[in-house]
Amino acid sequence: MTLPRRSRLTSASQFSQVFRRPVVSADGCFKVLARVNESSCSRLGLAVSRKVDPRAVQRNRLKRIIRESFRRHYTTGPDPQPADFVVLPRRAAVTISNQILREHLERHWARIDRRLG
Template sequence: MNTSFPRTARLTQRADFDHVFQAPERKSSDRCFTVLGRCRLQDGAARLGLVIAKRQIRRAHERNRIKRLVRESFRQLPARERAALDIIVIARHAAEEHDNAAIARALARHWQRLFPEK
């Protein structure tokens, strides 16, 4: 099983981020994260973009830890559950205060809200 996070699964262009920020179709928010989603411009699998501001998460190792946890949580979602959405995860200050398990639980709740069971 390939456990990488390929470039095709990431939002990389400013235009892609702007597309989601301008009119998100799905939103989920809590103390740690705000998650925005919008249908993709082209068909394909869901893509993930991260906004982890230095103003919110001061220490670089904490920002890197949060990025790693978000990417891993997203990657582990079954492909059938991921709609063709562009998703942006925005970290808030409270995220750095939580341990890895609490962040994983928070992200699981966000994924359930963004990808409701049919």
Template sequence: MLKVVNLYLHNLQLKQSLITSVKKLTFSRELRLLAPTQFKAVFEQPFRASTPELTILARHNHLDIPRLGLTVAKKHLKRAHDRNRIKRIVRESFRLKQHELPSADFVFVAKGGIGKLDNATLFAMLEKLWVRHIRLAKKPQA
């Protein structure tokens, strides 16, 4: 009987530690750039990581969290559902990578040709750019 109780308590402790150790992967309001001044600050002196279809700009934000802003112009994607698809994929990529990213403000900028990318290709490009920003953040600043 004592072994059963000890085993139960051990399993209960494992479950509780797993629950508390799981990181939240939400994309709450605190993780978004909302005001034009926040976007301007990133555009002034950014670190850039880009491909021909997209650019991710970043600037250290003195917070403990990364934040994301999205810009997808009608010039590059005429239809709203195309713009929404791109933004949805970028948000999902950021949401999954947020705990690895440095504390910086990121602005995603869509360029011409982004509408021709399928979801998997776009997601893979974003992964590479996030890794590039992680490396840039670890580099010592001069």
């Protein structure tokens, strides 16, 4: 299942909005930036560079895990505080199992929800 277009950051200006004065949650696996938006739903942007891992297979695995975690947390009901998110994986994320990555992301979503709300 794909993430609907309305739930994605699609332009450079949308990414730039998030990079200006974001709420940040970071750990050894991810850096998550967030900013409240004026739309009716939360949106996700991904920035996974080759520095994280030169192999596309690993970068794509990280993107799938991030999208699925975001979909489960933010698109399965009413969104009381819509926000834009940019997730930046770190090199350490490549070596960690999918389940642990999901747990890290859940902690980030909860932390950001508290800080935004």
